[in-house]
Amino acid sequence: MSHQFSTIEEAVEAIRQGRVIIVADDEDRENEGDFVCAAEKVTPETVNFMITHGRGQLCMPILPDVSERLELNAMVESNTAPLGTNYTVPVDHRSSRTGITAGERAKTIQAICDPASKPTDFHRPGHLFPLVAKEGGVLRRAGHTEAAVDLARMAGLTPAGVLCEILDETGDRATRTKLTELGRKFGLPTISIEQLIAHRRLSEKLVYRTAEARLPTKYGDGRIICYGVKYEP
Numbered sequence: 154m155s156h157q158f159s160t161i162e163e164a165v166e167a168i169r170q171g172r173v174i175i176v177a178d179d180e181d182r183e184n185e186g187d188f189v190c191a192a193e194k195v196t197p198e199t200v201n202f203m204i205t206h207g208r209g210q211l212c213m214p215i216l217p218d219v220s221e222r223l224e225l226n227a228m229v230e231s232n233t234a235p236l237g238t239n240y241t242v243p244v245d246h247r248s249s250r251t252g253i254t255a256g257e258r259a260k261t262i263q264a265i266c267d268p269a270s271k272p273t274d275f276h277r278p279g280h281l282f283p284l285v286a287k288e289g290g291v292l293r294r295a296g297h298t299e300a301a302v303d304l305a306r307m308a309g310l311t312p313a314g315v316l317c318e319i320l321d322e323t324g325d326r327a328t329r330t331k332l333t334e335l336g337r338k339f340g341l342p343t344i345s346i347e348q349l350i351a352h353r354r355l356s357e358k359l360v361y362r363t364a365e366a367r368l369p370t371k372y373g374d375g376r377i378i379c380y381g382v383k384y385e386p
Contacts, residue, residue, distance in 0.1 A: 157333060158177075158333075158343055158344050158345055158348060159174075159336075159342035159343055159344055160344075161307075161344060161348055161349060161352040163342045164176075164304060164342045164344045165304060165307045165308050166308075167341070167342045168189075168190065168191050168194075168304045168305060168307075168308040168310070169191075169308035169309065169310065170194075171190065171191065171194030171195075171196075171199075172190065172341070172342075173188050173189065173190045173199060173202060173203065173339075173341055174188075174189050174190070174304075174341055174342045174343065174344065175187070175188060175189070175319070175332050175335065175336050175341050175342070175343040175344070176189045176297055176300050176301070176304075176316075176343075176344055176345070176346060176349075177329055177332055177343065177344070177345045177346070178295065178296065178297060178300075178345070178346045179295065179345075179346065179347060180329070184326060185297075185318055185319065185326045185327070186318075186319045186326075186327055186329070186331075186332040186335075186343075187207070187209070187297045187301075187316040187317060187318050187319060188202075188203045188206070188207045188316060188317045188319060188341075189297065189300065189301045189304060189314055189315070189316045190203070190314065190315050190316075191304070191305040191308060191310045191311070191313075191314060191315075192213055192214075192215075192262050192263075192265070192266050192305065192311060192313035192314055192315050193266050193305065193310045193311040193313065194310065195259050195262045195263065195315050196259055197254075197255040197256040197258075197259045198255075199259070199315070200255040200256075200258050200259045200262075200315070201255040203315070203316075203317040204255070204317060206319075206335070206339070207317035207318060207319045207320070208317075208318075208319070208320040208324070209317050209318025209319060209320055210282060210317065210318060211258060211281070211282065211315065211316075211317045212240075212281075212282040212283070212284045212298075212315070212316050212317070213262055213265060213281060213282065213283045213284065213313065213314070213315055213316075214283075214284045214285075214286050214297075214298040214299070214301040214302050214313060214314045214315075214316060215265065215283050215284070215285060215286065215302070215313045216285070216286055216288070216302060216312055216313070217285055217286075217288065219265065219313065220241055220283065220285045222272075223265065223270060223271070223272050223274075223275065224272040225241035225242065225244065225283050225285075226241060226242055227239065227240070227241060227242075227285075228240040228241060228242055228243075236296065237294070238284065238296070238298065239284055239285040239286075239298070240282055240283070240284060241282075241283040241284070241285060242277050242278055243277075243278050243279045243280060243281055243282045243283070244261060244265075244275040244276060244277055244278070244279040244281055244283065245257065245261055245275065245276045245279030245280055245281065246260045246261040246264045246274060246275060246276075247273070247274055247275060247276055248260060249261065249276070249279070251280075252276070252279045252280040252281070253280045257280070258280060258281050261275070261279065261280075261281040262281060262315055265281075265283065265313070266311050266313055284298045284316075285298075286298045286299045286301075286302040287299055289383065289384035290302055290303035290306075290353070290384075291303055291346055291349050291350050291353065292350065292353055292354070292359075292383070292384035292385070293384050295346050295347075295350060296346070297316050297318075297346070298316070300314075300346050300349055301313075301314025301315070301316050302314055303349060303353070304349070319331075319332065319335065359382055359383045359384065359385075360380050360381070360382055360383075361380065361381055361382075361383065362378060362379070362380055363379045363380060363381045364378070364379040365377070365378045365379070
């Protein structure tokens with residue numbers, strides 16, 4: 154069945170404005186959709202919308218340097234998740250009473266975004282689940298974690314996101330048809346990770362020069378130039 158998606162430009166502009174969008178992954182992968190927004194722009198109202206209408210786990214995709222700076226260690230030593238989802242130990246901001254309310258989770262998200270925050274600013278374990286994204290984003294791993302970070306970066310914001318998986322009324326994963334219906338209902342741009350990958354490959358400079366040398370031949374001197382491609386094996 155054909156699904157009508159928004160453009161990447163529309164999605165990025167919505168993220169820049171602090172709005173929530175819907176991101177669907179490949180139907181042969183998780184085959185799920187997530188609410189996604191920029192962590193920098195999150196509010197208690199945003200968190201409440203996502204957990205009320207998404208029904209899934211609220212998570213915060215971040216880059217590896219943030220997890221290292223805040224000592225957000227991996228949840229497990231040996232990650233056996235089928236898709237390698239990189240959870241850290243969940244945290245609450247130290248000002249939280251329990252950490253579970255929409256306001257407290259928004260406060261925790263804002264604190265993780267704050268470059269002045271320290272490891273001691275957070276209680277462990279907590280109710281907010283950071284996810285460590287791959288450097289290179291969706292060009293390295295075609296997941297919602299990387300998509301959220303990419304979209305925030307493309308919007309000129311702190312490269313960190315908030316996401317919540319979307320379940321339908323029965324508690325199962327929402328189909329693409331349901332996702333597009335949900336997007337229309339709430340006026341949310343809806344895109345796919347495949348679109349985001351294609352957009353980045355077309356719009357970013359990914360090829361770089363790695364080496365150059367003279368190449369003498371019997372026909373004269375030439376040059377040989379080697380190139381690499383970012384984020385490709």
